[in-house]
Amino acid sequence: MPVLMQARRRDERHRAATPLELFFDLCFVVAVAQAGRQLAHGLAEGHPGHGISGYLMLFFAVWWAWMNFSWFASAYDTDDVLYRVVTLVQMAGVLILAAGVPRAFAHSDFTVIWFGYLVMRLAMVTQWLRAAHGSRGAERRTALRYALGVTVCQIGWLGLLALPEHDIPWVFVVVGLLELAVPALAERERQTTWHPHHIAERYGLFTIIVLGETIAAATLAVQSALDRNDALGTLLPIAGGGLLLVFAAYWIYFAVGNQPKEYLNAEAPPGSWPNGADTSGASSLQFAMQGAGRYVHHAVGAGIDRGIGAASTGDAPHRDADAGRQLAAATIHRALRRDEREGAGPCGSHAETPAAVANADAGNGAPGYV
Structure with missing residues (x-):
């Protein structure tokens, strides 16, 4: 029998x-992969603006x-x-959405995507109504x-x-901003009891x-290229460089080390973070917006393999090669600079305390994982 849905404790x-x-x-990664494939097709056909x-x-x-599901589950998972x-x-809704991605890219037909999103969001509304009932x-x-x-x-x-069709980008901008505003409006009176460590882990x-x-996906792309072309001298540097990009993306995200429990200080009382900042008056929007930077990180990370695939098959225009090398250099450079800023040693150890690490990221105002 269903239990009464009540908020879980933050501590x-x-x-x-x-x-x-x-x-x-x-x-969800299936849907991300579908979008990535269409990005690769756009780049291969010489339409980077449309693809990106x-x-x-x-x-x-x-x-x-x-994000909606993860933050709700952190507060109300029964x-x-x-x-x-x-x-x-x-989950069925996101798979429906994924099935409509190729049609949206090729013909700007968002019917299947909209229906898949409708399934997801109606389920989310049901969860919130159940939380309200309890x-x-x-x-x-x-x-x-x-x-x-x-x-x-x-x-x-x-x-x-x-x-x-030409108004579709404006729809995304306007409705996207409305989506981002929902947490601020909903939690203006009381914030949900999301769990800091749980959100960081998610x-x-x-x-x-x-x-x-x-x-x-990048491995399959290189394998396919090898089946059609034995030019290992060309493919191996591309594969190695692509793997280095993925490692650098990982390094950037997890630059604060590999012990989130220590960093988030699960022993801290509710309403405070490891650096002593009081969060009792903050809404989850403030911390969700820290995740907006992770939107860029996730999107770029998911798109790396498409660039590798295009380069390994020879479909990408040659003029993109220099840009690709510059992106790789910038990614690796940022990974090393952030690691240096956080005070990490070669094995990920830190000379600073978790509080000092948090303060080093004070520009973000939240833990580096979020």
Whole structure:
């Protein structure tokens, strides 16, 4: 029988990602891979503007749906039968969305994508309504505002179907900003009880899965090129450079080390971070927006393999080669500079305390994992 959905404690000990959440992430990576393939086709056909803009728009849609689920689950995951069934419906929605990606890129037909997004968001609204049913007062009003905000935004996405093709980017900009505003409006009275360590782990795990998909797709691209061309002298540097890019992307994200529990200081009382900053008056939007930088990181990481594939098959225009080398150099340079800034040694050890590391990232105002 379904249990009453109530908020989980923010100071809950030993909170970790569940197998259902990991399964959920795998389905989202399928959609990311589909968008990446269309990006590769756009680059190969000499239309980088269309490919990159379409990729970033679709990646935002997938990434924001993942964000919605992850932050909700951090506060309200009951892991009962009803919760699992609704989550499986969300997973079905993202797979429907993934199936519509090629049609959206080729013909600007967003019907299948919109329907897949509708399935995901209606499931999310159901979760928020269930949370409202199990709560009272300000917490109930917060859940209801979330349900209303998600519904209004989904109606806004109808612009993808109703407006002319040249207006589609503006639909993404306007409705995307509305999507980002929902947490601020919903939590203006009371914030949800998301778990800091759990959220940090969720971001990190999604990054690992995206980079894993990147390595798998790049490996298949190089293998395909080897089957058609035995020029190892050309392919091996491309494969090696691509692998170095993935390693650098990993290094940039996890520059604060490999012990998130120490960094986030799970022993700290609710309402404070390891650097002593009081978060009692902050909404989850403030910390979700720290993840906006991770949107760029995830999007770039997921797109690396497409560049490797285009280069290894010889489909990419030669004029992009210098830009690719510059991107690689900039990525590796940033990884090394950030590692130096964080005070990490060659094996990832840190001379500074977790508080000093957090303060070194004070420009972000939140832990480096988020």
